[in-house]
Amino acid sequence: MAQTEPLTALPHPRGAPADVDDVLARMRALRGQWPETDGVAVFNRIYLTVTETVDRAIDRGLFPDRRAASVLDVRFAERYLAAVDAVAAGRRPPASWRPLFQYRRHPGVRPLQFALAGINAHIGHDLALAVVDACRALGCEPSDLEREFDRVGDVLAALEERIREDLMPGPDLLEIADPLTHLVGSWSLERARDAAWSGARLLWGVRELPPLADEFRERLDAGVGMVGRFLLTPWR
Template identity: 75%
Template sequence: MDTPVDGVISRMRALDATLHPRDGVAVFNRVYLAVTEAVDRYVDTGRFADPHAAITLDVRFAQRYLEAVEAVAAERRPPACWRPLFQLRRHPGVRPLQFALAGINAHIGHDLALAVVDTCRTLGCVPADLEDEFDAVGDLLVSLEERIREDLMPGPDLLQIADPLTHLLGSWSLERARDAAWTAARALWALRELPDIAGEFTEHLDTAVGLAGRMLLTPLQR
């Protein structure tokens, strides 16, 4: 039986078919598609204690990314966290691993916290009720990070850039980003009755994550 996650997967596959394989957005989309397919398998095999909550969180999370894609396609400005990836998506000096991690940075660092709040509002719950689902998805992402780094790290023929690339990417951690996202989600939920302050918090979060993304996409000598 199809779930809303299957609809998200279909949209990502359709997007992948329209993009050049070396497009930076395509690189991230393939990574995120693999993650979403893994979440779908978790749902199908009963790995989530609350499948409905997990599906809702996953779909709300994915919608943030897909809305950024749609904004760019419509020539609107995406959130600041996504702008570096879209602006540098075809830069010849940026490696595939950088594109992948910059997309993950935007999605985890900014979108995940907002998706938790979206899910709480949809389900009428509080962030603590979603902690198990949040951790399960986060653990899946962390487990895939090492594989992503291994698959996309330049080979021996590109050792001249491997050292600066390793140094650059060593400054960012998915696990730390996930922990920060959980803290941000709880803060935003606590501020839900103070929309002006919550808006400022979200704007600053967006800007800060975008700055980190621009750092991750520093062009390296080919």
């Protein structure tokens, strides 16, 4: 069975992060609080690397609109940090995040599974909502953020292969890992990105129809959570 443990309260400020530096500070604080084998810690390390990479790219002027990229990055990260804060406060996180928090200490789940489950929750659910949040903050349409969205996606894609190489079991475990190889190969970051963009456009289109928007968000959350449970199938 999945091992569920409460998340230790953390000494970082609650509420939405103010900027990318605040996001980085909070994720570094989390890194210092959790053991390396914790499933949420595995994802946090990867996400911290991604955010540091995006931050450097913004500073170097590699995004078409620096302010838009920063706002999107922060709105995206605050969805993950809000899930962490919810668990720390004894509340239920979104359904998309629940499998990772529930299985975070399961001895039969491998680090690569934790990483992909976190990425699945964050891109599959959070990214679409973050685009809408950013559009509201910036007073723009999703189409105005498409270049920034694609650039962030390029950073994620560049890191995905390294993540799989670093966390995949070595040659001595290939026979045991055969089902794992099949499982993780069935999940695609590119398809998740495409679905997130479609979801953002749909949510923006129905933003003045709250019942419909709420229903879509709820079903998106539940569907991504179901995929996360499959990704976290224990292998022993």
